[in-house]
Amino acid sequence: MHATFPASELKAMFQSMLRIRLIEEAIADKYPADKPENQKMRCPVHLSIGQEAVPVGICEELRNDDQIGLTHRCHAPYLAKGGDLRAMIAEMYGKETGCCGGRGGSMHLYDDAAGVLTSLPIVGSVIPIAVGAALAMQQVGSDAVSVSFFGDAASEEGVFHESMNFAALKKLPTIFAIENNHYSVYTSLSDRQPDRPLEKMAEAYGMPAFHGDGNDVAGVRIAAREAIERARTGGGPTLMVFDTYRWREHCGPNYDNHIGYRSEGEFQHWKEKCPVETMRRLLKQEHGFGDDDEAVMVTVINSEIEDAFVYAENSPLPDAETAGDLVYA
Ligand SMILES: Cc1ncc(C[n+]2csc(CCOP(=O)(O)OP(=O)(O)O)c2C)c(N)n1
Incomplete structure (x- = not known):
């Protein structure tokens, strides 16, 4: 399957996943309130560490004018689609230079220029927004597409089914992408839904469906290519x-396997399938990608991260007069 992609493309996918991983690790490092220099990001953060292959595999196949709609767990697809890193970190710092002028925080990332339509933390609520974008694309005669990224729990919301029905009825150019990390906060999928594959729900709407390994970025990309086409x-x-797995707690920078809703063994099982490590191994074993090559990549990414945090730190807070305005433009 990987033979489908030349080494340059595999490296690009690795670079994108590694960049997301390092950015989120930097957030996790700077987020805790236990260091005096921290306490600057005051919004909740929902990390996608472990889930990077799904947004990267899909977004590598999207054009700039394609649009994506996101949830609370939005950093990874926002970055994979080309969302501005400085504007993202500044938003987390509540600064005027953030993508929502510091009014939204990490769950409200958007970037018009990159085709990141919106990110919404009300579970399921982004799905009809992305479907609406697809309706608009169809009506203006564009061949752009929209993708909604969401978790397994969003498929329990009525609006998921309404959106699936409407999109199928109108043959809208949209993709419903479920990142099934098997948990809704602390409740496992098996405690919430009957025992049948999630993709079976598509049959009820006469819609094609795909189910695959969310740790295999190349496999995700090949499947996405077909659906996008x-x-x-x-x-x-x-x-x-x-299928994927979130490594850290639902919301926040920590690991929480000790609190009992999932086991250390289950976590380790998924960690061994790390999408970044899997691609690193492939590149090193089969494509002559050396430690030096990776070191150069990491240096470039780290300097971009450093720049974004410095930018956020040095940016002004919103003006007190307008900080509470409901609409930011
Ligand atoms: C309508 C609604 N119900 C409940 C919540 C509280 N809530 C926030 S995130 C979340 C879990 C969502 O799980 P999933 O959709 O699978 O995404 P994941 O967090 O696993 O990425 C819940 C229940 C909410 N934000 N919105």
Whole structure:
């Protein structure tokens, strides 16, 4: 399957996943309130560490004018689609230079220029927004597509089903991408839904579906390519389900395996499938990617991260007069 991509593309996917991983690790490092220099990011943070392959695999196949809609766990797809890093970190710092002028925080990332439509923390609520974007694309005769990224729990919301029905009925150019990390906060999928594959729900709407390994970035990308092509050419929507795992707590920078809702063994099982490590190994074993090559990549990424945090720190807070305005433009 990986033979489908030349080494340069595999490296690009690795670079994108590694960049997201290092950015989120930097957030996790700077977030805790136990260091005096911290306490600057006051919004909640929902990290995608461990889940990087799904947004990267899909976004590598999207054009700039394609649009994505996101949830509370939005950093990774925002970055994979080309969202501005400085504006993201500044938003987390509540600064005027953030993508929402510091009014939204980490769960409200958007970047018009990169096609990041919006990020919404009300579970399921972004799905009809992305479907609406697809309706607009269809009506203006564009061949752009939209993708909604969301978790397994969002498929329990009524609006998921309404959106699937409407998108199938109108053959809208949209993709429903479920990042199935198997938990809704502390409740496992098996305690919430009957025992059947999530993608089976597509059958009820006469919609094609795909189920795959969310740790295999190349596999995600190949599957996304087919669904995107179908959407672009009038073939309508696809439901895509990718199995993945969130390594850290639901919300925040810590590991929480000790609190009992999941086991250390289960965590280790998924950690061994790390999408970044898997691609690193492939590149090193089969594509002559050396430690030096990776060191150069890491240096470039780290300097970009450093720049973004310095930018956020040095940016002004919103003006007191307008800080409470509901609409930021
Ligand atoms: C309508 C709604 N119900 C409940 C919540 C509280 N809540 C926030 S995140 C979350 C879990 C969402 O799980 P999932 O959609 O699978 O995404 P994940 O966090 O696993 O990425 C819940 C229940 C909410 N934000 N919105």
